[in-house]
Amino acid sequence: MQIELKDNIKRRNRTNGRFRYLIIAGAAVTVIPIFLIVGNLALKGYRQINIAFFTEPAPDTFQAMTAASSGEIIPGGIANGLTGSLLMVLAASLLAIPLGLMTGIYLYENREKRYAGIIRSLTEILQGVPSIILGIIAYIWVVKNITRGYSALAGSVALTIMMLPLIIRSTEETMLMIPTTIREAAFALGVPYYKMIYKILIPVSFSGLATGVLLALSRILGETAPLMLTALGSPSISFDITKPVSAVPLLIWDFYNDPNMVNLVWSASLFLMVFVLSMNLLSRRIASKRKYI
Amino acid sequence: MSDTLNSEPVIKIENLFIAYEPGHYAVNDVSAVIKRNSITAIMGPSGCGKSTLLRALNRLHELYPDIETKGEILLDGQSIFSMSVIDLRRKVGMVFQRPNPFPNMTIYENVVAGFSLNDIRLKKSQRDEIVENALKSVTLWDEVKEFLYRKGTFLSGGQQQRLCVARAIAFNPEVLLLDEPTSALDPVATSKIEDLLVELKKQYTLVLVTHNMSQAARISDESMFMYLGELVEAGRTETLFTNPKDKRTEAYLTGKFG
DSSP states (O other), X not given: OOOOOHHHHHHHHHHHHHHHHHHHHHHHHHHHHHHHHHHHHHHHXXXXXXXXXXXXXXXXXXXXXXXXXXXXXXXXXXXXXXXXXXHHHHHHHHHHHHHHHHHHHHHHHTTTOHXXXXXXXXXXXXXXXXXXXXXXXXXIIIIXXXXXXXXXXXXXXXXXXXXXXXXHHHHHHHHHTSOHHHHHHHHHTXXXXXXXXXXXXXXXXXXXXXXXXXXXXXXXXXXXXXXXXTTBOOSSOOXXXXXXXXOHHHHHHHHHHSGGGHXXXXXXXXXXXXXXXXXXXXXXXXXXXXXXX | OHHHHSOOEEEEEEEEEXXXXXXXXXXXXXXXXXXXXXXXXXXXXXXXXXXXXXXXTTTGGGGSTTOEEEEEEEETTEEGGGSOHHHHHHHXXXXXXXXOOOTTSBHHHHHTHHHHTTTOOOOHHHHHHHHHXXXXXXXXXXXXXXXXXXXXXGSOHHHHHHHHHHHHHTTOOSEEEEESTTTTSOHHHHHHHHHHHHHHTTTSEEEEEOSOHHHHHHHOSEEEEEETTEEEEEEEHHHHHHSOSSHHHHHHHTTSOO
């Protein structure tokens, strides 16, 4: 039996063509917001970005109002947010990187074990916990019981919990790509277990581990909600981990709440966006440069 | 070759059982001797337990706690299970099926990896000497001396495998275990490795797992034929190939299975 295919093919080609355009349009729609966001922030925020923006703490309402009403640049900057973010991210990294690496290595080394399976599931659940809840937890643990008041430490703990699942997962996944024969080669030379880990596994998977850590960092840099309940914010530059500090995203929230400081919202957002973006690019660079596996 | 006839055994395997899961023996009651300064080929079809047997000789199975080993293996009369793993593995080096130089290390670092990874401190001059000697023994020196500080993974597969042999012999072991060392290599690289092995048996005792019968016939002095975990037959390679005693050996050699 002969089936007439001619019309069918024409129609198919048409559908094919339409579908292609649909996909291209979809892709365009997805990337347009990114350009709009960066463009918008750059246009509105560039004027406020100068040296003082990085070296001076946020202005008070009165200073901002005076400047805004006379059409001048708002004095002050985000230095208190920068130092606060730096302090908290540093403390969170000190906790989360070793802990996350160790857990990730444990999961990789004991893939089949029941206990590892439980840890893995819990890690995945932890990743899905809304960040505001982590803030509440850190509030109860640290603010209520340890520092007895809002503190950078409490913020760091919340950020640590956010970083952990990201680092654990990327560590395990990176290590899974290392052929077992590389490990066996080390063992066949009589290398003890712990040395195989820190002299072979970690260096070989270094780029993957660094990528995971950088992505986790860029993830927590923009985190605001848990910090509201923990670090609270502070108008001055402070490096005391037991006292409240500000953070860049917290400042953005503060600026937003003060009609006189609207312009600073744009600049601070622009800075945060560019910073996080460059971290992402950096992590890609590292990933491609020191790739062994 | 006649000198190997009467040579003393380096390794004695006595009633060795190895099970990956309880009751299922991948190596079933194997007893054998490995003679000094010879190449002993372990042959057999896939899954016959030849790699499993080989990996018992440097206690590599201990990495996997589920694997159960029973029986005795003596190295120079001493039980390997009573030695420290590090000592044992310094005396019994290993080369794997696929070339596996450490990807984070240079060619130079790979050769001395056995020392550096075990925190054995050497002077620069000692290290230089070890690297040069080991690479010369594996006939890689002339090919790589210009770029010792490039990553080991930059070499071709055959060169990488010779680098792995160099890494194993840098420790100056007594025994070298080779787990199908040419199965991932092309014929040219394979013949280089084979020449190398014949050269190396002057200094070391070699145990070679191979699924390639002609390779066993070409370079080995002694052969073992394994089937379903059992050591079916062992003896001089010539005898085993020309006049096999067991029907299963004969069937394998004539290509009836495997």
